[in-house]
Amino acid sequence: MRIISILLTFFILLPILVVGGQWLAPRWEVWIHLWNTRLPEMMITTALLTLGVGAGTFLLGTGLAWLVSAYRFPGQTVFEWLLIGPLAMPSFVLAYVYMGLFDFAGPVQKALRAWLGSAAWFPEIRSLGGAILVLSLVLYPYVYVLARAAFLEQAASTFEAARLMGYTRLQTFWKLVLPLARPSLATGVTLAMLEALTDFGAVRFFSVSTISEGIVRLWEGALDRSSALALASLLLVAALLVILLERILRGEARFFQADSHYRRLEPLQLRGVRAWVAALICGCVLVAALGLPLAQLSFWTVQEFGKGTPGIFDAVFYRYLRTSVGLALLASLLAVGLATMLAQYARSTRSRFRAVLTRLATSGYAMPGAVIAAGVLILLSFLDQQKWFSFMLTSSLFGLVYAYVVRFFSLAYNSAEASLEKVTPSLIEAARLMGAGPARILYRIQAPLISSGLAAGVTLVFVDVLKELPATLLLRPFGMDTLAIWAYMAAAESLWSVAALPSLTLLVIGLTAVLFLFRAGKLLL
Amino acid sequence: MMTLQIHNLTKHFPNAKTPAVNRITFSMQEGEILALVGPSGCGKTTTLRLIAGLERPDSGSIAIHGALVASETVFIPPEKRGVGMVFQDHALFPHLSIFENVAFGLQGRKRAEVQAIVSEMLRLVGLESHARRYPHALSGGERQRVALARALAPRPALVLLDEPFSSLDAGLRLEMREQVRDILKVMRTTAIFVTHDQEEALFMGDRLAVFREGEIEQIGAPEQIFHAPVSRFVAEFMGGSDFLPGLTQPEGIETELGLLTQPAPAAKHVELAVRADDIDFALDAEGNATIAGRFFRGAFHVYRLQLDSGRILHAFKEHTCLMPVGARVRAWVSAGHPLAAFDTQS
Structure with a gap:
């Protein structure tokens, strides 16, 4: 068991190590070439994008979470769980929908020009600002979920104590609630920043050249592997910097509410204008992140369906759907299965060694998809070049699934760990004392108790694999197309209405899963 | 014949400076309730787990009804010892109904027999009407009684109770300990009861064993322990001195x-x-x-x-x-x- 766990951790880490290993022997000519071309611009853009998304998700996520957990207003209970929805939105889909809507040729600018004349000014959506807006709208749920949980955890007595000492509700929020929630907020914001680092589709559509975008561009277009690899190693450093930032933001702070019998803060009923303003804020965010794209995608789909365009609910569509679902199912089952093994091992020992082991194995989620894809590619092509090795693994299904498992392993591990925790040692001991052997314990006690948690884990990984782009683009076997690839390719050609159906399908599957899991209390980030 | 005989039992956990249980010896008669009492970390729970087979002793021996279940060469696993246990957290299976929880230890028996035993046990603890409910729908005291019914249902040679009342609040505790003692006495069960509350020990035990740093400092009837403590530690621990x-x-x-x-x-x-x-x-x-x-x-x-x-x-x-x-x-x-x-x- 120990050996298997070590091997598992090793293989999960290997692609990241391969990319990180580039720093051991830097190829200076590649770096000089990169520096002289677009590297400085890429670095600045990446930094601005990451920080911008960090600030945007912090504002949206924290603000909305405070609004729905501290106040009551019309629609608050519905908003509370609908606001999680944008988590299911692939960023590139929102990006091209916004281009379709707000670009120079889009309906919004046309209407403005018709109304105000040709001089009417409108901010350029295809810009860094546009990318920050779109990514913040898609990624704020990371902060929202964690902030809401942190706010709900805070005892009313703490809040009331501050009020009695003369602080207003708003002052208390700034002085007390926010600092207490800092560890959760830091985690949420860094998760969002890491997602911004790994994003590829949205930035490409908005012509924002980040490092992630550069890796895919160099690898695909110019087939310049050494430059792409150098960039990947740089991206790895950027991801590590963000993680370091999280540690700094969290500090040594571990805040616990000591008493388990705490009373939750009673939400304040808002009335009149203020109630409607609160509802309007939540409504606007939801419309911008979900309502508008859903409406536009549905409209495009209906339009194409009317035209009888190929690919709309025909055999081709179902083939893409099958490929996507099959691939996602395979990867998610594998990831959760392996994660459960490792988590089970971790529970059976209490050594420092296994703490380090699980820490390492779950670091994949912080690693951008492009870094993992590059690592897997290097590994596989190295293997394929060996004389003794007779399989062709490069651009095989194996490579792609491997990359997915590495990328989403920590997501799978979190739910595996949470499920296994439900089976306390005393439950197993009680069963044994009543004469149950290992088989009966597995079948009657462990399996029923952990299955729903593991199913939630599989669902989460499934949704993430469905919409994953950079690793899929770089590693997919020739001719293997998924819904995400199809949507991305069509949108890249500005065939927005053709991209609508696969995007809509991804969105509906993801939205159903995310909302269902959130309501069941099983959404673990 | 003695129901339980323990001789020179020792358990030393790795990385611990001193043994958790150090050469303890005692025996119990059929139907007796023994309370193990002492400050936390004194080895009383480890002793219980050794008897249950949830820990393996380093040396010494345990015999139940004259049959050796643990020694340097013998180790009978917990599922084969016929020992019942009530856990500190009750350890009820959350996904099984009260009926299924109590019936869990009765596998291999006829349906009608299982039905009869479970009904009888639930009647004994006053929860017949709750058979179809699930653990989360019960109060703390009710869960406690289900845990006891579950441990007693297979008629074990010996029942072990590990601080069973520690999760209940003070008022309920007094009520529960009377009920539990009555049930154990009605069933004529041999039981070992672990607690760090000396008053509870005096109430529950036919005999008391006062533990200190892995050793039994004194064992005897409650009156004897209370009035004739053998050491200042016992006098201090038993309180009020x-x-x-x-x-x-x-x-x-x-x-x-x-x-x-x-x-x-x-x-x-x-x-x-x-x-x-x-x-x-x-x-x-x-x-x-x-x-x-x-x-x-x-x-x-x-x-x-x-x-x-x-x-x-x-x-x-x-x-x-x-x-x-x-x-x-x-x-x-x-x-x-x-x-x-x-x-x-x-």
């Missing part, structure tokens, strides 16, 4: 409160354990103590007396007898039995 220094004389023990005529101990300098009911006092301007405080306890008052040496002793008085704080009094020992004396040197 003040300590009064004394000097051994040929005719008794010389103390601040005068000469106590009782069999003289071997040591010269001793400490006497005195409880509040061993001391009496009366107003006396020429006395040996001052009233430092008075606390109302319902049926009686507890007086806090400061002796002239500065030492504090406590004494009971009827609630009708009121004396002002600050008054001079004369205090004396009115125990009517010899006081436990401990060598100050050891």
Whole structure:
């Protein structure tokens, strides 16, 4: 068991190590070439994008979470769980929908020009600002979920104590609630920043050249592997910097509410204008992140369906759907299965060694998809070049699934760990004392108790694999197309209405899963 | 035949400085309830887990009904020992109904028999009407009783209870311990009961074993432990004792409160354990103590007396007898039995 766990951790880490290993022997000519071309611009853009998304998700996520957990207003209970929805939105889909809507040729600018004349000014959506807006709208749920949980955890007595000492509700929020929630907020914001680092589709559509975008561009277009690899190693450093930032933001702070019998803060009923303003804020965010794209995608789909365009609910569509679902199912089952093994091992020992082991194995989620894809590619092509090795693994299904498992392993591990925790040692001991052997314990006690948690884990990984782009683009076997690839390719050609159906399908599957899991209390980030 | 025989049982966890359980020996008769009591970390729970087979001893032996279940060469796994256990967290299976929980240990028996046993057990603990419910729908006390019914259902040779009342609040605790003791006695079950609450131990146990740092400091009937503690540790742990220094004389023990005529101990300098009911006092301007405080306890008052040496002793008085704080009094020992004396040197 120990050996298997070590091997598992090793293989999960290997692609990241391969990319990180580039720093051991830097190829200076590649770096000089990169520096002289677009590297400085890429670095600045990446930094601005990451920080911008960090600030945007912090504002949206924290603000909305405070609004729905501290106040009551019309629609608050519905908003509370609908606001999680944008988590299911692939960023590139929102990006091209916004281009379709707000670009120079889009309906919004046309209407403005018709109304105000040709001089009417409108901010350029295809810009860094546009990318920050779109990514913040898609990624704020990371902060929202964690902030809401942190706010709900805070005892009313703490809040009331501050009020009695003369602080207003708003002052208390700034002085007390926010600092207490800092560890959760830091985690949420860094998760969002890491997602911004790994994003590829949205930035490409908005012509924002980040490092992630550069890796895919160099690898695909110019087939310049050494430059792409150098960039990947740089991206790895950027991801590590963000993680370091999280540690700094969290500090040594571990805040616990000591008493388990705490009373939750009673939400304040808002009335009149203020109630409607609160509802309007939540409504606007939801419309911008979900309502508008859903409406536009549905409209495009209906339009194409009317035209009888190929690919709309025909055999081709179902083939893409099958490929996507099959691939996602395979990867998610594998990831959760392996994660459960490792988590089970971790529970059976209490050594420092296994703490380090699980820490390492779950670091994949912080690693951008492009870094993992590059690592897997290097590994596989190295293997394929060996004389003794007779399989062709490069651009095989194996490579792609491997990359997915590495990328989403920590997501799978979190739910595996949470499920296994439900089976306390005393439950197993009680069963044994009543004469149950290992088989009966597995079948009657462990399996029923952990299955729903593991199913939630599989669902989460499934949704993430469905919409994953950079690793899929770089590693997919020739001719293997998924819904995400199809949507991305069509949108890249500005065939927005053709991209609508696969995007809509991804969105509906993801939205159903995310909302269902959130309501069941099983959404673990 | 003895239901349980334990000989020289020792368990030393890796990375621990001292053994968790160190060479303990005791045995139990059929139908007896033994309470293991001691401060936390004294080895009482480890002893329980060793008997259950959830830990493997380093040396020593355990025999149940004369059959060896653990020794240096033998280790019978928990599922084959026929021992029931009530866990501190109750460990009810959350996904099984109350009926299924209690029936869990009865596999391999006929349906009708299982049905009959489970109904009988649930009737015994007063939860017949809850058979179809799930653990989360029960109150703490009800869960407690389900856990007991579940442990008793297969009619184990021995039932182990690991701080079963620690998760209940104070009022319920008093009620539950009476119920549990009655049920154990009705079933004529041999039971070992672990607690860190000395009052609970006195109530529950036919005998008590006081643990200290992995060893049994004293084992015996509750009265014996309470009135004749073998060490200052036991006297202190069993509660309510003040300590009064004394000097051994040929005719008794010389103390601040005068000469106590009782069999003289071997040591010269001793400490006497005195409880509040061993001391009496009366107003006396020429006395040996001052009233430092008075606390109302319902049926009686507890007086806090400061002796002239500065030492504090406590004494009971009827609630009708009121004396002002600050008054001079004369205090004396009115125990009517010899006081436990401990060598100050050891």
